[in-house]
Amino acid sequence: MSPAPVAGAASAAPAAGPAVAARPVLRLQVDPGATVRSLEVLAAEARAPRATSSYSMVGLTWRGTDPTLRVRSRGPEGWRPWREAEVLADGAAGEGTPGLRATELLWMDRSDGVQVDVDGSGHRGLRLVLIDPGVRAEDRAAATPSSGTTQRVAPASGRAPQPELISRQRWGADPSWRNGKPRYNAGIRQVVVHHTASGNDYTRADVPGILRGMYRYHTQSLGWFDLGYNFVVDRFGRAWVGRSGGVGRPVRGAHALGFNHASVGISVIGNFEAAKPTNAAVTMVVRLAAWKLDRYGHDARGGVTVRSEGSDRYAAGRQVRLPVISGHRATNETACAGERLQARLPDVRTRAQARIERS
Incomplete structure (x- = not known):
């Protein structure tokens, strides 16, 4: 894919592009027990254009003040436009490396060069993370709409049905990467909707690899127990199981710091x-939200008061009135779930409640 330019960013170099720095190629290494390949280096290694072995996902981590970060990649067509890397506002108390800050993981498509632009001070230890999620035979099968190992449960009488879910095994979650055990909430009071802020032009067959890359980034780069989101939805309307612990149980995610104890996280x-x-x-978000909320007796169009456990938006102990179905920006200082998905949430609430009432 060729990502759209960032508003206000410098124009991309022509296809020929600048020459890469005359330094050794940055080579990704295979992660133990996985098809995923990755590399983590100081971002200073890529302040000038740098040749790499093949990769398709990029993230950055640091400590201290948040800098403004842009990244560009080199593909078969040459150097692509600069892209801003959005600061990650997800997380959970008790998970992750203390004090570590990070960007969302960007999907860059197949690339063999990278350059990082940094603006700001007060940060330290800025590191570049390159990930190639690899390709498995099962990934190619995902190009077929009906393919995939799904998880189903018998519909409960009078309850909104569970939508079809594609299993963790199907996208290649390596259980050895998990750090700890699932935690469970007393119940689900809220659905928090996210976007991954990554890229939009992926194919059906790309999706399992995107999930493996996110899983690797969340667990190995950020130190989280597992993938942060409970469920992930692709642009084709398929729902994938994210965090482990049981699809029908109130598994605590790492998607809305301060509010994970009362919510389920769905990311598109x-x-x-x-x-x-x-x-x-959007239809799949409706189905997932109705299924989860109906089991706890919540009106999808209503509001709920939740006690914050501490986020960058609400101090610990504050009682916050929130929509039962909300975008991530309702709980944390972030643009997530993006303006265009955020605008669809009133429709999601209405349709989810109608689905609950029909059951």
């Missing part, structure tokens, strides 16, 4: 600041 793969989410993706 893509960046919806300018691009519209597909109708198929």
